[in-house]
Amino acid sequence: MNSFKQKLNAIGNSYLEDSPDYNQLKETTDNFKELLFSWYQKKFGENLDRENIENENGTAIGPLWAAMCLEDIARTKKFICGIAKAIEQNRNKKSPIKIIYAGTGPFATLLLPLFQKFEDLNIEYTLLELNPISFSVLTRLLKDLDFSNLKISLIEADATKFKLSLNQFPDVCISETMQNSLDKEHQVAIFQNFFEQSKPETIFIPEKIELFIAKRVYNNSSLSTRAQKIQKVFELSKQSFIKTGKEFPVVKTTISKNELDENEDLVLLTLIHVFQEEKILENESGLTIPKTIFRQPIKSEFVIYSQYEIGANPKLNLNFSIPN
Template identity: 40%
Template structure:
């Protein structure tokens, strides 16, 4: 079996413009099975399931990182977004430099594109902190016969990685997050890397936004659509526009860092017809490749408070994103009862 051709065949479904969920699911299962078969390791063991806890979030255990492939729409959107960014920015005069921070054991999001370009066109920097994941990653790349490609392996914490000023990346990829940017190092990684590149560098995802929103009452969970949520206010954003100006002033991502506090008050009349206060995550991977509400585990709305139908008053919500050993958006909800 020609493994390279097999990966191209299997992953071709990710590049189809028309989404066929059944075919996508089958392709994902084949892709996962192939990677598991060539990695040479059993990840379903204690060492494989152990997360690495750091002072600015956690790095997932190898077993859990490999499971991210099962989030079908997320995987499809990232692979398509990465490929679009490459096609739009590849330069025949010099190799495109792609930095992938937090590859996990398989570098899942970049493998489908590697075989679609020549080794002269792109050079790669793969950063992975977890030693078990790093070991498997090197094995997989070797089994795929990619040793003659320009791939630099770095076993390091991406929140501390120092980019070579003479070898700055054109595209930076990092999907090291959970819903609502909780627990993992996504924000710290982006802060560190954004501070070291110029504004032309492309970040994937391009933008992650957190919103306080309201969910309409009387809609069963299985029937809930995007239109049943009403955004009230954006409370946090990760993007070049939002982060680069901030990070020039505040460069410490290894210890506790707090961002600007946001406050929103929702009047009683605005609460009518809504039953829940929720936190929404929206992700713009690259240009038109976006992960919408409920399309992925990353964008499932988080219920933060039920709103009683007989509640008379307003709500005030104070929010602040904090980087710590357990990074998350912290919030306080104040009930302003009508007097």
């Protein structure tokens, strides 16, 4: 597995380059995928399972879909860079740097290319995965790669409920268990669980996810036209949790009579602040594709009440109050 490790290191370095062009990023991502999938084929000789797992906090996507997330180039690059910066920020810590990675998928894609880069640091990694197949594939991969010089605990567990040992506050807490608009998956419930077990300096990756009601021209084929924000309706961050606690506020948005032109619709816009300057903007990734929420030729004022809800179908609930 030495050549696997060398390739992995090269892939990590390439993602961390300051401003690689698209072709380089695409090539790096293709190489990463090829490396992981060909290892998997050799070991298991079958296709990765596709079954999602549904529970009271939403959907945990199946191993194949989780593995395919790496193909979302901007997402993968920005998360890897954000995580590296968060680790660098802890470099001079005297006690071990504690990192939680909640929802690894079968390949721990967002950390795997960084393990060797930071092997000189005293890091305790806790990797959590709910899906038993993803968990067992990753167990095998880590064993094959023989990272015995690193402190990695891989645990099959639900990260929305997992309790850390007393006073084991994480320094960095990573999770990418989301879709655009924070629909369906566990991101918010996982954030909530670890926020309650964090310290003020804990860095969450992403550090902030924002949802906005916005308007855009819907028959415009140009992806470069940005939706125009009308109002922020939800924020997932340490600051927002400190302000509002577990009770997500109801936000009222008034759409005035002449707000929407005939060819404009309302969308829910997702923006992801991974860490520091690593941000995923509109349409840069599948995670930030705006979702249409309203397209009607209404010419009077109306109101939208928004509130995030954790549950079997987590989402931002939208209630429209439209005059007759």
